[in-house]
Amino acid sequence: MTAPHHTTDRRFLFLLGSARPEGNTETLARIAAAELPAHVQRSWVRLSDVPLPPFEDLRHVGTGQYPEPVGNARGLLDATLAATDLVIASPLYWYSLSASTKLYLDHWSAWMRVPGVAFKERMAGKTMWAVTALSSADRAKADPLLGTLRNCAEFLGMHWGGALLGHGSAPGQVHTDTAALQGATSLFGRVSPDTPGADEVEGEDEGVSAVAAIG
Numbered sequence: 001m002t003a004p005h006h007t008t009d010r011r012f013l014f015l016l017g018s019a020r021p022e023g024n025t026e027t028l029a030r031i032a033a034a035e036l037p038a039h040v041q042r043s044w045v046r047l048s049d050v051p052l053p054p055f056e057d058l059r060h061v062g063t064g065q066y067p068e069p070v071g072n073a074r075g076l077l078d079a080t081l082a083a084t085d086l087v088i089a090s091p092l093y094w095y096s097l098s099a100s101t102k103l104y105l106d107h108w109s110a111w112m113r114v115p116g117v118a119f120k121e122r123m124a125g126k127t128m129w130a131v132t133a134l135s136s137a138d139r140a141k142a143d144p145l146l147g148t149l150r151n152c153a154e155f156l157g158m159h160w161g162g163a164l165l166g167h168g169s170a171p172g173q174v175h176t177d178t179a180a181l182q183g184a185t186s187l188f189g190r191v192s193p194d195t196p197g198a199d200e201v202e203g204e205d206e207g208v209s210a211v212a213a214i215g
Protein backbone atom coordinates (compact mmCIF):
# COMPACT_ATOMS: atom_id res chain seq x y z
CA MET A 1 0.00 0.00 0.00
CA THR A 2 1.20 3.48 -0.81
CA ALA A 3 2.59 5.47 2.12
CA PRO A 4 0.12 7.88 3.71
CA HIS A 5 0.46 11.59 3.16
CA HIS A 6 2.17 13.80 5.71
CA THR A 7 -0.10 16.06 7.71
CA THR A 8 1.72 19.06 6.31
CA ASP A 9 0.25 18.53 2.86
CA ARG A 10 -3.10 17.02 3.69
CA ARG A 11 -6.23 18.17 1.90
CA PHE A 12 -9.49 16.98 3.48
CA LEU A 13 -12.64 16.61 1.40
CA PHE A 14 -15.81 16.32 3.49
CA LEU A 15 -18.61 14.65 1.56
CA LEU A 16 -21.94 15.29 3.26
CA GLY A 17 -24.45 12.60 2.39
CA SER A 18 -27.46 13.49 4.50
CA ALA A 19 -30.78 14.28 2.85
CA ARG A 20 -31.11 17.36 5.06
CA PRO A 21 -28.77 20.23 5.81
CA GLU A 22 -27.12 20.70 9.20
CA GLY A 23 -28.08 17.31 10.53
CA ASN A 24 -26.28 15.32 13.18
CA THR A 25 -23.73 13.83 10.80
CA GLU A 26 -22.74 17.24 9.51
CA THR A 27 -22.57 18.56 13.07
CA LEU A 28 -20.12 15.85 14.04
CA ALA A 29 -18.06 16.34 10.90
CA ARG A 30 -17.79 20.09 11.52
CA ILE A 31 -16.72 19.59 15.13
CA ALA A 32 -14.07 17.14 13.98
CA ALA A 33 -12.91 19.45 11.19
CA ALA A 34 -12.49 22.34 13.61
CA GLU A 35 -9.74 20.38 15.32
CA LEU A 36 -7.63 20.00 12.20
CA PRO A 37 -4.45 22.05 12.18
CA ALA A 38 -5.05 25.45 10.58
CA HIS A 39 -2.81 24.75 7.59
CA VAL A 40 -4.75 21.64 6.56
CA GLN A 41 -7.01 22.40 3.59
CA ARG A 42 -10.70 21.59 3.98
CA SER A 43 -13.35 21.38 1.29
CA TRP A 44 -17.01 20.62 1.84
CA VAL A 45 -19.42 19.15 -0.65
CA ARG A 46 -23.06 18.49 0.08
CA LEU A 47 -23.87 15.64 -2.26
CA SER A 48 -27.51 16.70 -2.57
CA ASP A 49 -26.30 20.01 -4.04
CA VAL A 50 -24.42 18.26 -6.83
CA PRO A 51 -26.72 15.41 -7.87
CA LEU A 52 -25.14 12.71 -9.94
CA PRO A 53 -26.91 10.99 -12.83
CA PRO A 54 -28.04 7.41 -12.31
CA PHE A 55 -25.09 5.08 -12.50
CA GLU A 56 -24.93 2.96 -15.62
CA ASP A 57 -23.03 -0.32 -15.63
CA LEU A 58 -21.16 -0.19 -18.94
CA ARG A 59 -18.36 -2.52 -17.88
CA HIS A 60 -19.34 -5.17 -20.36
CA VAL A 61 -20.65 -2.97 -23.13
CA GLY A 62 -18.23 -2.54 -26.02
CA THR A 63 -14.78 -1.67 -24.72
CA GLY A 64 -16.05 -1.33 -21.15
CA GLN A 65 -14.68 2.17 -21.00
CA TYR A 66 -16.62 5.19 -19.77
CA PRO A 67 -16.66 8.64 -21.36
CA GLU A 68 -15.11 11.61 -19.62
CA PRO A 69 -17.52 12.65 -16.87
CA VAL A 70 -19.17 16.02 -17.26
CA GLY A 71 -21.01 18.43 -14.99
CA ASN A 72 -21.35 17.44 -11.37
CA ALA A 73 -19.65 14.11 -11.98
CA ARG A 74 -16.59 15.88 -13.40
CA GLY A 75 -16.49 18.23 -10.45
CA LEU A 76 -16.81 15.44 -7.93
CA LEU A 77 -14.14 13.38 -9.67
CA ASP A 78 -11.73 16.31 -9.67
CA ALA A 79 -12.48 17.13 -6.02
CA THR A 80 -11.97 13.50 -5.07
CA LEU A 81 -8.64 13.24 -6.84
CA ALA A 82 -7.45 16.55 -5.39
CA ALA A 83 -7.97 15.36 -1.81
CA THR A 84 -5.56 13.34 0.29
CA ASP A 85 -8.30 12.52 2.80
CA LEU A 86 -11.92 11.68 2.08
CA VAL A 87 -14.34 12.06 4.95
CA ILE A 88 -17.51 10.19 4.10
CA ALA A 89 -20.12 11.82 6.31
CA SER A 90 -23.26 9.79 5.70
CA PRO A 91 -26.09 9.25 8.14
CA LEU A 92 -27.15 5.68 8.75
CA TYR A 93 -30.06 4.98 6.44
CA TRP A 94 -31.46 1.47 6.65
CA TYR A 95 -28.26 0.25 8.26
CA SER A 96 -26.17 1.48 5.39
CA LEU A 97 -25.02 4.54 3.47
CA SER A 98 -27.45 7.21 2.30
CA ALA A 99 -28.48 6.91 -1.35
CA SER A 100 -26.47 9.97 -2.44
CA THR A 101 -23.34 8.59 -0.79
CA LYS A 102 -23.84 5.17 -2.31
CA LEU A 103 -24.40 6.71 -5.74
CA TYR A 104 -21.17 8.67 -5.37
CA LEU A 105 -19.34 5.41 -4.62
CA ASP A 106 -21.03 3.69 -7.57
CA HIS A 107 -19.61 6.38 -9.81
CA TRP A 108 -16.13 5.40 -8.65
CA SER A 109 -16.69 2.26 -10.72
CA ALA A 110 -17.19 4.46 -13.79
CA TRP A 111 -14.25 6.73 -12.98
CA MET A 112 -12.02 3.65 -12.73
CA ARG A 113 -12.77 3.04 -16.38
CA VAL A 114 -12.36 6.50 -17.89
CA PRO A 115 -9.31 6.32 -20.15
CA GLY A 116 -6.41 8.39 -18.91
CA VAL A 117 -7.75 9.07 -15.41
CA ALA A 118 -5.98 6.19 -13.59
CA PHE A 119 -8.54 6.59 -10.83
CA LYS A 120 -7.65 3.46 -8.89
CA GLU A 121 -3.94 4.20 -8.95
CA ARG A 122 -4.50 7.80 -7.82
CA MET A 123 -6.85 6.81 -5.01
CA ALA A 124 -4.23 4.48 -3.55
CA GLY A 125 -2.51 6.04 -0.56
CA LYS A 126 -5.34 8.45 0.25
CA THR A 127 -7.05 8.06 3.62
CA MET A 128 -10.74 7.42 4.10
CA TRP A 129 -12.64 8.47 7.23
CA ALA A 130 -16.23 7.79 8.23
CA VAL A 131 -18.62 9.99 10.17
CA THR A 132 -22.17 8.84 10.78
CA ALA A 133 -25.18 9.55 12.95
CA LEU A 134 -27.83 7.02 13.83
CA SER A 135 -30.96 7.08 15.94
CA SER A 136 -30.41 3.61 17.33
CA ALA A 137 -28.60 3.28 20.64
CA ASP A 138 -26.97 0.14 19.29
CA ARG A 139 -23.79 1.25 17.57
CA ALA A 140 -23.38 -2.18 15.99
CA LYS A 141 -26.28 -1.29 13.70
CA ALA A 142 -23.77 0.86 11.80
CA ASP A 143 -21.49 -2.09 11.10
CA PRO A 144 -22.75 -2.55 7.52
CA LEU A 145 -22.02 1.11 6.71
CA LEU A 146 -18.56 0.92 8.23
CA GLY A 147 -17.87 -2.42 6.58
CA THR A 148 -18.85 -1.00 3.19
CA LEU A 149 -16.52 1.94 3.55
CA ARG A 150 -13.63 -0.08 4.92
CA ASN A 151 -13.94 -2.58 2.07
CA CYS A 152 -14.11 0.19 -0.52
CA ALA A 153 -11.00 1.78 0.96
CA GLU A 154 -9.18 -1.52 0.96
CA PHE A 155 -10.20 -2.24 -2.62
CA LEU A 156 -8.66 1.02 -3.77
CA GLY A 157 -5.54 0.71 -1.66
CA MET A 158 -6.63 3.53 0.61
CA HIS A 159 -5.75 3.82 4.28
CA TRP A 160 -8.48 3.65 6.88
CA GLY A 161 -8.35 6.72 9.08
CA GLY A 162 -11.08 5.91 11.56
CA ALA A 163 -14.77 6.24 12.22
CA LEU A 164 -16.88 8.55 14.33
CA LEU A 165 -20.38 7.53 15.35
CA GLY A 166 -22.97 9.71 17.05
CA HIS A 167 -26.41 9.05 18.42
CA GLY A 168 -29.26 11.32 17.36
CA SER A 169 -32.56 11.47 15.57
CA ALA A 170 -33.68 15.09 15.19
CA PRO A 171 -31.07 17.63 14.05
CA GLY A 172 -28.97 18.79 16.98
CA GLN A 173 -29.71 15.77 19.12
CA VAL A 174 -26.16 14.54 18.71
CA HIS A 175 -25.13 17.37 21.04
CA THR A 176 -26.47 15.20 23.87
CA ASP A 177 -24.06 12.38 22.96
CA THR A 178 -21.08 13.47 24.99
CA ALA A 179 -18.96 10.50 23.96
CA ALA A 180 -19.52 11.37 20.31
CA LEU A 181 -18.63 15.01 20.89
CA GLN A 182 -15.45 13.96 22.63
CA GLY A 183 -14.69 11.56 19.80
CA ALA A 184 -15.22 14.33 17.26
CA THR A 185 -12.60 16.51 18.87
CA SER A 186 -10.04 13.73 18.76
CA LEU A 187 -10.85 11.96 15.49
CA PHE A 188 -8.20 13.65 13.36
CA GLY A 189 -5.93 14.66 16.19
CA ARG A 190 -4.78 11.14 16.80
CA VAL A 191 -3.11 10.95 13.42
CA SER A 192 0.62 11.41 13.65
CA PRO A 193 2.42 13.00 10.72
CA ASP A 194 3.49 9.64 9.35
CA THR A 195 0.86 7.23 10.48
CA PRO A 196 -2.77 6.97 9.50
CA GLY A 197 -5.28 6.38 12.27
CA ALA A 198 -6.85 2.99 12.50
CA ASP A 199 -9.50 3.00 15.17
CA GLU A 200 -13.16 3.60 15.65
CA VAL A 201 -13.72 6.52 17.93
CA GLU A 202 -16.10 5.93 20.80
CA GLY A 203 -19.45 7.61 20.73
CA GLU A 204 -17.75 8.72 18.24
CA ASP A 205 -12.03 26.95 6.48
CA GLU A 206 -12.07 26.41 4.32
CA GLY A 207 -10.79 25.23 0.97
CA VAL A 208 -13.00 25.69 -2.04
CA SER A 209 -14.17 22.54 -3.70
CA ALA A 210 -14.22 22.22 -7.44
CA VAL A 211 -17.86 21.25 -7.18
CA ALA A 212 -19.69 23.35 -4.66
CA ALA A 213 -18.16 25.03 -1.68
CA ILE A 214 -20.45 25.36 1.27
CA GLY A 215 -19.86 27.07 4.55
Ligand SMILES: Cc1cc2nc3c(=O)[nH]c(=O)nc-3n(C[C@H](O)[C@H](O)[C@H](O)COP(=O)(O)O)c2cc1C
Pocket: 018, 019, 020, 022, 023, 024, 025, 026, 091, 092, 093, 094, 095, 096, 133, 134, 135, 136, 137, 141, 167, 168, 169, 170, 171
Ligand atom coordinates in the same frame (compact mmCIF):
# COMPACT_ATOMS: atom_id res chain seq x y z
C1 LIG B 1 -34.37 6.99 5.28
C2 LIG B 1 -33.89 6.89 6.71
C3 LIG B 1 -33.41 5.68 7.16
C4 LIG B 1 -32.93 5.56 8.46
N1 LIG B 1 -32.44 4.36 8.87
C5 LIG B 1 -31.92 4.24 10.12
C6 LIG B 1 -31.35 3.01 10.55
O1 LIG B 1 -31.31 2.02 9.82
N2 LIG B 1 -30.87 2.92 11.81
C7 LIG B 1 -30.89 4.01 12.66
O2 LIG B 1 -30.43 3.88 13.79
N3 LIG B 1 -31.39 5.20 12.26
C8 LIG B 1 -31.90 5.34 11.01
N4 LIG B 1 -32.40 6.55 10.60
C9 LIG B 1 -32.29 7.71 11.50
C10 LIG B 1 -31.09 8.58 11.13
O3 LIG B 1 -29.91 7.82 11.03
C11 LIG B 1 -30.89 9.67 12.18
O4 LIG B 1 -32.05 10.50 12.24
C12 LIG B 1 -29.68 10.53 11.89
O5 LIG B 1 -29.51 11.45 12.94
C13 LIG B 1 -29.82 11.29 10.58
O6 LIG B 1 -28.61 11.96 10.30
P1 LIG B 1 -28.58 13.51 9.90
O7 LIG B 1 -29.12 14.25 11.09
O8 LIG B 1 -27.13 13.77 9.67
O9 LIG B 1 -29.43 13.69 8.70
C14 LIG B 1 -32.91 6.69 9.32
C15 LIG B 1 -33.41 7.91 8.84
C16 LIG B 1 -33.90 8.01 7.56
C17 LIG B 1 -34.43 9.34 7.06
